[in-house]
Amino acid sequence: MRPTVHPSHHADTGTWSYVVADPATRMAAIIDPVLDFDAKSARIAGTSAQKLLDIVEQQAxxxxxxxxxxxxxDHLSAAQWLKQRLPAATLAIGTGIRTVQETFAPTLDPDGALATDGSQFDRLFGDDERFELGSLPARTIPVPGHTRDSLAYLIGDALFTGDSLFMPDAGTARCDFPGGDAATLYRSIRRLYDSLPDATRVFVCHDYGPGGREVACETTxxxxxxxxLHVRDGVDENAFVTLRKARDATLAMPALILPSLQVNLRGGALPEPEGNDVRYLRIPLDSL
Structure with a gap:
């Protein structure tokens, strides 16, 4: 029941991606891969995603x-970049992606080219849906609050929380995006605490090394x-909501939110080329 987990850190965005494998069958999943994007030059590269492929190839x-x-x-997904190289892999996300697409499509896609039915993904998981990774049981756990589509994956004894939980000394993710809600996030986290064994391994999606410590990705x-720091035994919902709202009010907009959403709402696909064979990202002014 214990998958092998290979973490990979993307320093520019503080993102952790994972190759997760069943040691018995060698079947694997890749979780939250990052596509490199240099905002100054608008250049895209698959260097970080290739590191995940290197792990896959080395481990067969x-x-x-x-x-x-x-x-x-906060980062562009490399899901489509990987899908081109791993055509047998199923690209999946939670059904809540439809709501997020509907929320942002009017601003980021005024021409109506972005489908808001989640069809950019091979599979849309419902809440508490079960699947398998080789011989390992797996299921989805809804963790809305940061975003409406936030989903955690429990694979064997390993929980991949997305942005619901950070490392203990970093707390939790912001809740001030459209569709975010601090009270909802609190309840999502308490559900994890109340339903999972203390020994469950927890792998976070982001870490920024607070206090100057080395970045880390695994806790329990x-x-x-x-x-x-934010949600622990003894902290009630009202206290968390007050803390979270006060903290969110001080946070700047993520540097890559506009390019990230335009790509990630399409399942990691880049916009189609224009007549000059160049792809463009839109920058809507005074809209967010």
Missing amino acids: YDVRWLLETHAHA IGEQKRSN
Whole structure:
């Protein structure tokens, strides 16, 4: 019941991506892969995604899943880049992606080219839906609050939380995006605490090394319950909502939110080329 987990850190965005494998069958999933994007030059590269492929090749894994925890606002997804190289893999996200697409499409896609039915993905997971990774049981756990489509994946004894939980000394993700809600996030986290064993391994999607410590990605449900900076035993919903709202009011907009959403709402696909064979990202003024 214990998958092998290979973390990969993307320093520019503080993102952790994972190759997760069943040691018995060598079947694997890739979770939250990052496509490199240099905002100054608008250049895209697959260097970070290739590192994930290198792990797959070195370990002789058979990748069956490309899993997104939500439509990220701080990095571009490499899901389609990987899908081109792993055509047998199923690209999946939660059904809440439809709501997020509907929310942002009027601003980011005024021409109406963006389908808002989630059809850019091979599979849309419902809440608490079960699937398999080789011989390992897996299921989805809804964790809305940061975004409406936020989904955690429990694979064997390993929980991949997306942006619902950070490392204990970093707390939780912001809730001030459209569709976000601090009270909802609190309830999502308490559900994880109350339903999962303390020994459950927790793998976070982001870490920025608060206090100057080295970046980290793995903790446990028990450690989160004892010492998470924002949601731990003894902190009630009202206290968390007050804290979270006050903190969110001080945060700047993510630097890559506009390019990220335009790509990630399409399942990691880049916009179609214009008549000059160049792809363009839109920058809507005074809209967010």
